Amino acid sequence: MSERWIPFDVTDADANPLAQWNRWYAEGVEVVREPEAISVATADGTGRISSRMVLLRSVDERGFVWFTNYNSRKGNDLHANPQAAILWYCEPLGRQIRIEGHVTKVSDEESDVYFDSRPRGHQIGAHASNQSHPLTSRRELENRVVQVEAAFADAPIPRPRHWGGYRLVPDHFEFWQHRTDRLHDRVLYDLINGSWQLERYAP
Numbered sequence: 001m002s003e004r005w006i007p008f009d010v011t012d013a014d015a016n017p018l019a020q021w022n023r024w025y026a027e028g029v030e031v032v033r034e035p036e037a038i039s040v041a042t043a044d045g046t047g048r049i050s051s052r053m054v055l056l057r058s059v060d061e062r063g064f065v066w067f068t069n070y071n072s073r074k075g076n077d078l079h080a081n082p083q084a085a086i087l088w089y090c091e092p093l094g095r096q097i098r099i100e101g102h103v104t105k106v107s108d109e110e111s112d113v114y115f116d117s118r119p120r121g122h123q124i125g126a127h128a129s130n131q132s133h134p135l136t137s138r139r140e141l142e143n144r145v146v147q148v149e150a151a152f153a154d155a156p157i158p159r160p161r162h163w164g165g166y167r168l169v170p171d172h173f174e175f176w177q178h179r180t181d182r183l184h185d186r187v188l189y190d191l192i193n194g195s196w197q198l199e200r201y202a203p
């Protein structure tokens with residue numbers, strides 16, 4: 001781990017965890033190759049957990065948004081259990097951020113705007129790929145792409161109903177800062193009765 005860490009205390013932390021996220025994320029953008037890559041963990045109705053990387057597409061006071069196939073494993077999990085945990089790691093600065101909360105689908109309009117901004121090849125892929133379902137071969141997927149291309153010809157490609165955004169609405173954050181003495185700094189935020197409470201935790 002890099003030695004470019006800087007100590008982090010409750011007194012350094014912004015009272016608003018979103019502002020704190022924005023600060024660390026902006027510093028991460030300078031040093032991480034794909035800073036928008038986050039892990040999202042979900043659990044199904046039986047409590048079985050799975051996690052995967054997705055790309056964070058927007059962050060604001062409403063929450064953290066990524067886009068995917070609503071019929072995927074994560075989509076099924078979130079349908080059964082609309083809660084998730086995000087993990088973000090910034091190795092060069094020795095930082096980890098954990099975010100938890102409930103998850104809602106973004107509005108159709110918001111998904112449409114994002115879908116329309118995607119390159120045509122991505123739009124075709126969203127129609128062609130039955131994400132997280134078995135394929136007999138790569139050829140099956142390629143054939144499906146050819147069919148979708150033919151179906152739309154030169155027409156604009158509409159967003160498939162099964163594809164769109166999820167927004168995690170946070171009620172918990174943890175900011176973790178590496179230190180060489182191993183006594184790492186951890187600052188946790190919990191949303192209690194509508195306001196954020198900060199606490200330092202043991203590493």
Ligand SMILES: Cc1cc2nc3c(=O)[nH]c(=O)nc-3n(C[C@H](O)[C@H](O)[C@H](O)COP(=O)(O)O)c2cc1C
Nearest residue numbers: 037052053054055066067068069072073074075132
């Ligand atoms: C860096 C990275 C970014 C990814 N971004 C996305 C994404 O934004 N949306 C998505 O559906 N899958 C994305 N994937 C693929 C997912 O990790 C995963 O394979 C896929 O969504 C199916 O997951 P599920 O079966 O758990 O639903 C990404 C993978 C990597 C490695």
